[in-house]
Amino acid sequence: SGGTLWADTGRKSRYGMAETKQKREESLEAGEAARVTWDSPVQFFFTVLGFCVGLGNIWRFPYLCQQNGGGAFIIPFLIMLVVVGMPLLLLELALGQKLRVGAAEAWKKVHPALAGVGYGSTIVATIVGCYYNVIIAWCIFYLGSSFTTTLPWSSCPLTEDNQTIAECEDSSETQYFWFRTTLDASGSIDDPVGIKYWTFLCLVLSWVIVYLILMKGIASSGKVVYFTAMFPYVVLTIFFFRGITLKGATAGLSHMFTPKLEMLLKPTVWLDAANQVFYSFGLAFGSIISFGSYNNPKKNCVKDVIIISFTNAFTAIYACAVIFSILGFKAVHLFEKCMEHDVGILMPMYPEFKNRNMEDIPQDEYSLAMSGFTKIHPQNLLKNCSLVKELDDSAQGTGFAFIVMADVFTKIPGAPFWSALFFMMLLSLGLGSQIGIMEGVMSTLFDQPSLKHIKKPVLVGCVAVGCFSIGLVFTTGAGEYWLTLFDSFGATGLTFIAFAELLSVMYVYGHERFTKDIETMTGVRPGLYWQLMWRFVSPTLMAAVIASSTYFMLTNKPVYTAWNRNTAAGEKKEYAGWSLGVAALLAMSSLIPILVGLVVHLVKRCNSRDNKHAYEAGKFYRVDTTASTVPMLGDNYEDFPDLPVGDEDSDSDSGTGIVMDREAGKPFKLEVMD
Numbered sequence: 001s002g003g004t005l006w007a008d009t010g011r012k013s014r015y016g017m018a019e020t021k022q023k024r025e026e027s028l029e030a031g032e033a034a035r036v037t038w039d040s041p042v043q044f045f046f047t048v049l050g051f052c053v054g055l056g057n058i059w060r061f062p063y064l065c066q067q068n069g070g071g072a073f074i075i076p077f078l079i080m081l082v083v084v085g086m087p088l089l090l091l092e093l094a095l096g097q098k099l100r101v102g103a104a105e106a107w108k109k110v111h112p113a114l115a116g117v118g119y120g121s122t123i124v125a126t127i128v129g130c131y132y133n134v135i136i137a138w139c140i141f142y143l144g145s146s147f148t149t150t151l152p153w154s155s156c157p158l159t160e161d162n163q164t165i166a167e168c169e170d171s172s173e174t175q176y177f178w179f180r181t182t183l184d185a186s187g188s189i190d191d192p193v194g195i196k197y198w199t200f201l202c203l204v205l206s207w208v209i210v211y212l213i214l215m216k217g218i219a220s221s222g223k224v225v226y227f228t229a230m231f232p233y234v235v236l237t238i239f240f241f242r243g244i245t246l247k248g249a250t251a252g253l254s255h256m257f258t259p260k261l262e263m264l265l266k267p268t269v270w271l272d273a274a275n276q277v278f279y280s281f282g283l284a285f286g287s288i289i290s291f292g293s294y295n296n297p298k299k300n301c302v303k304d305v306i307i308i309s310f311t312n313a314f315t316a317i318y319a320c321a322v323i324f325s326i327l328g329f330k331a332v333h334l335f336e337k338c339m340e341h342d343v344g345i346l347m348p349m350y351p352e353f354k355n356r357n358m359e360d361i362p363q364d365e366y367s368l369a370m371s372g373f374t375k376i377h378p379q380n381l382l383k384n385c386s387l388v389k390e391l392d393d394s395a396q397g398t399g400f401a402f403i404v405m406a407d408v409f410t411k412i413p414g415a416p417f418w419s420a421l422f423f424m425m426l427l428s429l430g431l432g433s434q435i436g437i438m439e440g441v442m443s444t445l446f447d448q449p450s451l452k453h454i455k456k457p458v459l460v461g462c463v464a465v466g467c468f469s470i471g472l473v474f475t476t477g478a479g480e481y482w483l484t485l486f487d488s489f490g491a492t493g494l495t496f497i498a499f500a501e502l503l504s505v506m507y508v509y510g511h512e513r514f515t516k517d518i519e520t521m522t523g524v525r526p527g528l529y530w531q532l533m534w535r536f537v538s539p540t541l542m543a544a545v546i547a548s549s550t551y552f553m554l555t556n557k558p559v560y561t562a563w564n565r566n567t568a569a570g571e572k573k574e575y576a577g578w579s580l581g582v583a584a585l586l587a588m589s590s591l592i593p594i595l596v597g598l599v600v601h602l603v604k605r606c607n608s609r610d611n612k613h614a615y616e617a618g619k620f621y622r623v624d625t626t627a628s629t630v631p632m633l634g635d636n637y638e639d640f641p642d643l644p645v646g647d648e649d650s651d652s653d654s655g656t657g658i659v660m661d662r663e664a665g666k667p668f669k670l671e672v673m674d
Helices: 009-030 041-052 055-059 061-067 070-099 103-110 112-146 166-170 173-182 197-214 218-244 249-257 261-265 267-280 287-293 301-346 363-376 387-392 398-409 415-446 456-475 479-489 494-522 528-555 577-589 592-610 630-636
Strands: 559-564 569-574 620-623 668-673
Touching: 041 218, 041 287, 041 301, 041 415, 055 061, 055 267, 055 301, 055 398, 055 415, 061 070, 061 249, 061 267, 061 301, 070 103, 070 249, 070 261, 070 267, 070 287, 070 301, 070 494, 070 528, 103 112, 103 287, 103 415, 103 494, 112 173, 112 197, 112 398, 112 415, 112 456, 112 479, 112 494, 112 577, 112 592, 166 173, 173 398, 197 218, 197 415, 197 456, 218 249, 218 301, 218 415, 249 301, 249 387, 261 267, 267 494, 267 528, 287 415, 301 363, 301 387, 301 398, 301 494, 398 415, 415 456, 456 479, 479 559, 479 577, 494 528
Parallel strands: none
Antiparallel strands: 559 569, 620 668
């Protein structure tokens, strides 16, 4: 009739909660039916492998071995891999495979209050992606510099008067090339100086490469991963056979694999092992969930986790052996050069050293002669050379790749070839990890309903331009100091996010339900090992890691190493107050979405409950009216409000909500008046 509105409450009440509940269950059971999938299981494996096996396997793991007991460090590393790495990897992979959405949507489906967990992961991935590409840009610069007959960092540059530049002479050729030629580093983070055009151009190139790889999602990146995942193994194998033929390789390998078991009693060793495992798997970035979402729902993800974990551990140890065989060569070279200096001083007193090669002089004989000389001449110019000291002289991160390894290549015949090969390997490793990191960002955006209409190449382009703009700060004279700040604090929330993921799946989604999901998908029910790790061991260890990391951050004032041009050396500096503010913002940025998501859910839930038994204030509701009163009531005429009866927030113990008899529902008319 005329202007009267009708509300069929019989139909609404019948299907209220049952329909909502059924839809939610179906979404959890089936995920997105139209989700794109990998071309083959091999493509999936190489993508995850390329993401997990990154720069950290080359320049972080060998350093940790060196600092934490040599071969003894492998023991806590493998234990942490089994009790923390594998359980969390299966959790993320299986969750993505089950729900078939990116990280943000996946955690919404687990529970609406957890929506912020996925967005926290996305923020971390964005921060890391911004500075990770700068490392790729530096690799491009060094790769381009290697295509010469003589490496530019093999000798110090000369002044106009043909004099060696004092700053280079006081440090080393590779340090000067890194700090002054590549970075043109300023004196502190407060002094950016300006953008260095060569770094800027390399950063542009690196983002163009990443964009071309990611522009069509896994349809384009899936083709590239075959190269980025396999090429580093080819190069490592080439370096392995070249390394073991170098003089001093045995000393390096012996130093690396000789275990110092007493180091296992130090808690910091186990903490380092846990952190290395956590970051080497790339957990909590959202990328693993995204990769799993492209899997066939029936794929055996348990087997994938075991294979990936074994490969990751093997790669770390294999790369460590390769690196130490080369570092052994460098250490022996420096030790003999040092000995040559000392023997020249000792020779008048010990003529038996005359006409002997340094490698023919046993270290015991040298030490005995040096001791005798020191007793007679307490004041002397002896350097007191030690091979162990040279082997212990370590570096990590950019210092390892761009200073230590760059220096090694200057001493190997065919230096430009080996240098180019090494930096091509780093470039490949960096791109493999960057593909995974940015997938954690892109999958969240691709899953947003409001962005569905935007084509992938356009969306990827917008993200690339945004990250590139943020990355411009790393192309300044203070670029490396900013990168250290981002690297130290940007991923702080990752461990907490992973901890929240573990608790959410086990105690919110339910460990029994999750176990059943995996059994349904794979046909294999996770046994006692997985249950113990998920529910007890892994959460306990992660809580310990979070507590110790928080304690360390609160008790140690953060510092960075700045290049001092006057002393030609790095010096420790404390961050200024404003930069500590930036650090705090970076550290909290991934945790804020978690709190916001929780608060929003609680507010919605409270409002929903308040409205269950109350009509809107200031309105008068009339039921069973037969005549239209729209002309009288005008805009105040409304439908009877839908009461939140039988939705997912229902307090009904039955779990099925309120479902009325099909014949009970009858239509009625409603008018509302002030």
